[in-house]
Amino acid sequence: MLIHIQRDGQEFGPYTLEDLNKYLAEGSLLASDLAWYEGLQNWIPMEQVPGVNLPSSNFPIAQEVGIAGTTVRSISTKKKIFIGASIGVLVVGVGLAFGFGWIGGGENGPLNRSQNQSDSEAKSVAQESSSEADNISFSKVEPIFRKYRCMECHNSKESNKVEAELDFSFPVSTRAFTSPNQAGNPSTAPLVLAITPGAGRPMPPNGPMISKNEVKVIEEWIAAGAKF
Numbered sequence: 001m002l003i004h005i006q007r008d009g010q011e012f013g014p015y016t017l018e019d020l021n022k023y024l025a026e027g028s029l030l031a032s033d034l035a036w037y038e039g040l041q042n043w044i045p046m047e048q049v050p051g052v053n054l055p056s057s058n059f060p061i062a063q064e065v066g067i068a069g070t071t072v073r074s075i076s077t078k079k080k081i082f083i084g085a086s087i088g089v090l091v092v093g094v095g096l097a098f099g100f101g102w103i104g105g106g107e108n109g110p111l112n113r114s115q116n117q118s119d120s121e122a123k124s125v126a127q128e129s130s131s132e133a134d135n136i137s138f139s140k141v142e143p144i145f146r147k148y149r150c151m152e153c154h155n156s157k158e159s160n161k162v163e164a165e166l167d168f169s170f171p172v173s174t175r176a177f178t179s180p181n182q183a184g185n186p187s188t189a190p191l192v193l194a195i196t197p198g199a200g201r202p203m204p205p206n207g208p209m210i211s212k213n214e215v216k217v218i219e220e221w222i223a224a225g226a227k228f
Contacts, residue, residue: 006034006043021053031055138168138228140220144214148204166191171228178226186222 002014007030014037015023023029024046031054034043047054145151145168156162157169167173174191182188187196194203195218197211203210208216221227 001037003049004036005026005046006036007032017049017051020049021051024053027055046119094218136221136227138171138221138226142168143220144210144217148207150204174226178222181223186219189219189222190200192219192222 001017003017003020003169004011004013005015005020006012020029020035024031029046031046033046035046035049035052036043037049046052068162142151145154151168152159153161153163154166155169156167162173164177165173166177177191177194178189180186181190186192192215194197194201195215197209204210
């Protein structure tokens with residue numbers, strides 16, 4: 001056990017128990033000095049150190065520094081070195097954990113492989129869905145318009161009838177009806193507003209209204225650019 005000594009704010013040691021008793025006998029150390037060793041939380045009186053032999057009287061300190069060639073060292077310095085070493089070990093440990101993929105970030109780490117695979121699959125599905133939405137054309141919505149007899153009034157090539165200047169046989173004529181009134185919101189396009197319940201002049205004028213799911217398909221077609 002190595003023992004550190006403190007007197008009037010100055011620290012000396014560390015000393016072995018044998019050296020401590022020797023310096024106490026010589027009078028270099030005093031019974032009034034404070035002591036500290038590994039395992040203590042605070043400084044304690046010299047008399048509480050296990051194994052210490054206090055003489056009946058102490059002489060004034062003959063040497064305060066460098067007793068028997070011992071170098072004075074600070075407890076605070078020792079603690080700083082211990083804390084620095086602990087931090088270094090911790091940093092190395094965390095670095096190894098990241099390297100092996102045990103925690104965070106390791107793209108191929110054993111704990112993250114299933115998650116990475118799920119993320120990749122989700123991205124693939126999202127990309128495919130996005131690609132399908134971008135490639136949707138008039139052929140996807142034409143059956144809906146035919147189902148509700150919209151083509152009878154809005155296809156001059158087939159019926160010679162064109163209502164409200166909307167002619168599906170001439171794509172250029174549909175731009176005014178498929179351009180959203182609010183950018184990026186296909187539900188505000190005049191065509192969609194006309195087939196939505198509550199419209200001033202609903203389309204189709206006779207028969208059932210286009211279902212919500214079918215309206216959604218038409219909105220997707222418009223969002224993709226109303227391609228023909």
